[in-house]
Amino acid sequence: MAITITIPTALRQYAGNNATVALEADTVGALLHGLIEQYPTLGKHIFDSGKLRSFVNVYVGDEDIRYLQGEATPLKDGETVSIIPAIAGGR
Amino acid sequence: MRTTPLDLIGNTPLLRLTRLTTGLAPGVEVYGKAEWYNLGGSVKDRPALWMVRDGERRGALRPGMRIADATSGNTGIAYATLGAALGYGVTLALPANASPERIRTLRALGAELILTDASEGMDLAITTIRELVAGQPERFFYPDQYSNPANPQAHYETTAPEIWAQTDGRITHFVAALGTSGTFMGSSRRLRELNPQIQALAVQPDSPYHALEGVKHMASTRLVPDIYNPAAPDAVIEVRSEEAFAMARRLARREGLLVGISAAANVAAALRVARELEHGVVVTILCDSANRYLSERFWEDSDLIEGAGI
Numbered sequence: 001m002a003i004t005i006t007i008p009t010a011l012r013q014y015a016g017n018n019a020t021v022a023l024e025a026d027t028v029g030a031l032l033h034g035l036i037e038q039y040p041t042l043g044k045h046i047f048d049s050g051k052l053r054s055f056v057n058v059y060v061g062d063e064d065i066r067y068l069q070g071e072a073t074p075l076k077d078g079e080t081v082s083i084i085p086a087i088a089g090g091r
Numbered sequence: 092m093r094t095t096p097l098d099l100i101g102n103t104p105l106l107r108l109t110r111l112t113t114g115l116a117p118g119v120e121v122y123g124k125a126e127w128y129n130l131g132g133s134v135k136d137r138p139a140l141w142m143v144r145d146g147e148r149r150g151a152l153r154p155g156m157r158i159a160d161a162t163s164g165n166t167g168i169a170y171a172t173l174g175a176a177l178g179y180g181v182t183l184a185l186p187a188n189a190s191p192e193r194i195r196t197l198r199a200l201g202a203e204l205i206l207t208d209a210s211e212g213m214d215l216a217i218t219t220i221r222e223l224v225a226g227q228p229e230r231f232f233y234p235d236q237y238s239n240p241a242n243p244q245a246h247y248e249t250t251a252p253e254i255w256a257q258t259d260g261r262i263t264h265f266v267a268a269l270g271t272s273g274t275f276m277g278s279s280r281r282l283r284e285l286n287p288q289i290q291a292l293a294v295q296p297d298s299p300y301h302a303l304e305g306v307k308h309m310a311s312t313r314l315v316p317d318i319y320n321p322a323a324p325d326a327v328i329e330v331r332s333e334e335a336f337a338m339a340r341r342l343a344r345r346e347g348l349l350v351g352i353s354a355a356a357n358v359a360a361a362l363r364v365a366r367e368l369e370h371g372v373v374v375t376i377l378c379d380s381a382n383r384y385l386s387e388r389f390w391e392d393s394d395l396i397e398g399a400g401i
Contacts, residue, residue: 009212010299013311045298048333054389055302055332085212086302086332 003031003075006082014042028058029071031081046083055086096176099130100140101249105257105374110345111362118370121361123354124254127380131165131172134250134378138273139169141245142234143177152232157182157203159224159231161216164193164305165379166236171200182223182231184216192383236271237316246277254278254374255285262286263371266328266361268294268353270305272319274376279323293324294360302332305353305378328360335359336389339381343390349381 004022007015015021016039023038025031032052036043046056058065059082065073075081104125112121126134146152157180158170167183174181181202185193188209197204205223207215224231236242254262265282267275279291296303299311309315332352339355342348350358354377361375381390 008300009214010301010308010311013299045300053333054336054392056300082210084210086300087304 002077004080005031005035006080008083008085010085011042011045011083014045015039026075028060028065028073028075028081031075057084057086059084096130100136102253103128108346111341115365116369119365119368120372121365122374123358123377125377131169132379133165133169134274134376135165135169137245137249138236138242139166139173141241142239143173145241146232146234156230156232159220159233161213161220168196171197171202175200184220186212186216190386238318240318242271242273243277243318246274247281250274251278251281258372258374261372262289262374264290264292264364264373266292266294266357266364266373266375268306268357269309270307271316276318276323290325292364293327294356295327295329297329297331303335303353303356328363330356330359350377351379351381351384354378
């Protein structure tokens, strides 16, 4: 199943300067692991000892995965997953 | 003695950390400048006041004009506070996902807010305000804290001399995070004039994707502030967001200091510096209080039952 994942500006330099990447995955966890398999230098920015870093915000559509099933959240074909900036607005 | 609200900007207390410093060499002292004592509750009152006063002196800000900028953070609250105190309207552009506390604080102070599409981040807020100001230059004063020399000048004239006096000239290390870089650039310039031996150390997030609100990852940003000189820091200290979260909890639970995330990052870096010393007076900036971040999830972690004294 093809899922589109959007990459925030801060992380694009580790993802081949792509704003979006399309991958096959059936859960959010599988998608993110697939992403860092493709772009290994991205790994340490979003994962720590195999777990998603606590401040990394991942959304499926408009829903924060923290309020879904976290990394186990199932994905349907054509859904969009977004990594969004850790700071809302800021400065 | 008569005190006006604006007199509450600057002259903040310098607090000695006494409980988190127990493992240090006896000749080492660590201090934090309690910037939430400022009128608007953060270190940003200093540059905001200097930029507004400088605008008035240059004639760029005149009665009846509005202060306009793109900021959802402490600088916005500082403008809104000063605008109210000095009789200027304030218009701010900010991403719609700015925290509800921020939006309510700004509205409570009477600021006019332009909420921009969250997914476009600060960049859209900045272009929105620039277009607004460009269309009506007679109506708006745009301080532009990233390029305005009055920003570091505020720290050159207030923060640094205060630290010098409060440590009786004994400061050996100054540690501060880089956002606009105003605090670091202005303070370090003055402190080195007073004593060229002082080490000025800059705090940076470990990654461009981080949770240190108000801190900028200079190595990766496309918008390096004009006021920043990369040769200025004697060294750069990287702090992980998780380390800042843990330090914020420790400061709250072991020092009784509820400070914000960038302040906690500064303390984490200052303690790392202090651990390497036999003698020294390490000073850092406690940029704001935790009450602007209490809805953050990291407070719920309880990694610090240790030493709770129960």
